[in-house]
Amino acid sequence: MKSLRAKSALQLIITIFFAALVTVLAKQTLAEVDSFTFVWLQMIFGIMTMFGYTFLIKKEKLPKQLNLSVWTIVFAIGICNFTLVRTLFIFALDILPATTHAYLINFVGIVTMLLSGLLLKESPSRFQILGAVIALIGVQIYFYLWPSGEAWLGIFYAGAAVFFLALTNIFIRLLHLKHPQQLSANIVSTGTVVLGGVPLIIWGLVSQVSVQQISLTNWLIIILNGIFSIALTMTVFNIVMRHLKAFEASILASSGLVFTAMFSIPLLGEFLSLHQAAGIVMLIIGILLVQFNYRQN
Numbered sequence: 001m002k003s004l005r006a007k008s009a010l011q012l013i014i015t016i017f018f019a020a021l022v023t024v025l026a027k028q029t030l031a032e033v034d035s036f037t038f039v040w041l042q043m044i045f046g047i048m049t050m051f052g053y054t055f056l057i058k059k060e061k062l063p064k065q066l067n068l069s070v071w072t073i074v075f076a077i078g079i080c081n082f083t084l085v086r087t088l089f090i091f092a093l094d095i096l097p098a099t100t101h102a103y104l105i106n107f108v109g110i111v112t113m114l115l116s117g118l119l120l121k122e123s124p125s126r127f128q129i130l131g132a133v134i135a136l137i138g139v140q141i142y143f144y145l146w147p148s149g150e151a152w153l154g155i156f157y158a159g160a161a162v163f164f165l166a167l168t169n170i171f172i173r174l175l176h177l178k179h180p181q182q183l184s185a186n187i188v189s190t191g192t193v194v195l196g197g198v199p200l201i202i203w204g205l206v207s208q209v210s211v212q213q214i215s216l217t218n219w220l221i222i223i224l225n226g227i228f229s230i231a232l233t234m235t236v237f238n239i240v241m242r243h244l245k246a247f248e249a250s251i252l253a254s255s256g257l258v259f260t261a262m263f264s265i266p267l268l269g270e271f272l273s274l275h276q277a278a279g280i281v282m283l284i285i286g287i288l289l290v291q292f293n294y295r296q297n
Helices: 002-028 036-057 068-095 100-105 108-119 125-144 149-178 186-204 216-240 247-255 255-268 276-289 292-296
Strands: none
Touching: 002 068, 002 100, 002 216, 002 247, 002 255, 036 068, 036 108, 036 186, 036 216, 068 100, 068 186, 100 149, 100 276, 108 125, 108 149, 108 276, 125 255, 186 216, 216 276, 247 255, 255 276, 255 292
16 A cells, blocks of 8 residues: 555656646747647647547546536536636746746645635635645745736736636535546546637637647647646546545645746746745645645545
8 A cells, every 4th residue: 555655656746747847848838839829739639648548548438327417517627627727827827937837826725725615615724724824925925026017917817727726626526525426537537628628729720820830849848738737647646646645645746846946947047036935835834734634534
């Protein structure tokens, strides 16, 4: 059992490592490729990868006679997590430094806790409230000098992405509470990618934006983002959650902040100031405290 947990932890860290790398590379590509074009093109490769994994490799089949409630929740997850989150995620990355972008996105656990209390009536513990307060104080420390101009638009996009990603977590929780074991994790992942990604692809195709000028290097980065940031990340999370608790996966996922900073320095010429490092440390402490009740359960 311990070996399975260790293997799962290693799988997740490696996945987060590569997801951080392709995200930093995406920041470079966005200097040459329109952000929405990047979004809908990466969705094509994300859908292809998830579809192939679920139906060709795992040989799963769509369950029959699912009620409307199940499909409504799956559709809501797809729209929130892919139509909205993936678009806002790239729009924010186009504007913000990659490290700041990763820092803001990691607030999803805090926002999920707040929405869980409001929508699912799951009251947070004192440790969780303390964690949220510490994380929010960390924002003031991280943004010691508050940005101006277009950076605020990037923060808005990132904040909206965090909100809809947290809302995705609530819908997933609702699916497990109301319809346990009616859909496999792979079917849910593939279904939501298709339902959320196809509208973006259709919009991209009808917009008649030319993709002929995209270089081979940028095509490779778009493909890798579709495979790693969308398909592989979802697949690995589904696998490792069989052996890791929610708080363990959440803390390991926060390593993406460190990896993003590590890649951003040599590849993008970004740097991490002392107050930004302190803000990141406070966020990680906040995440630890927010997830504390999961360990108690």
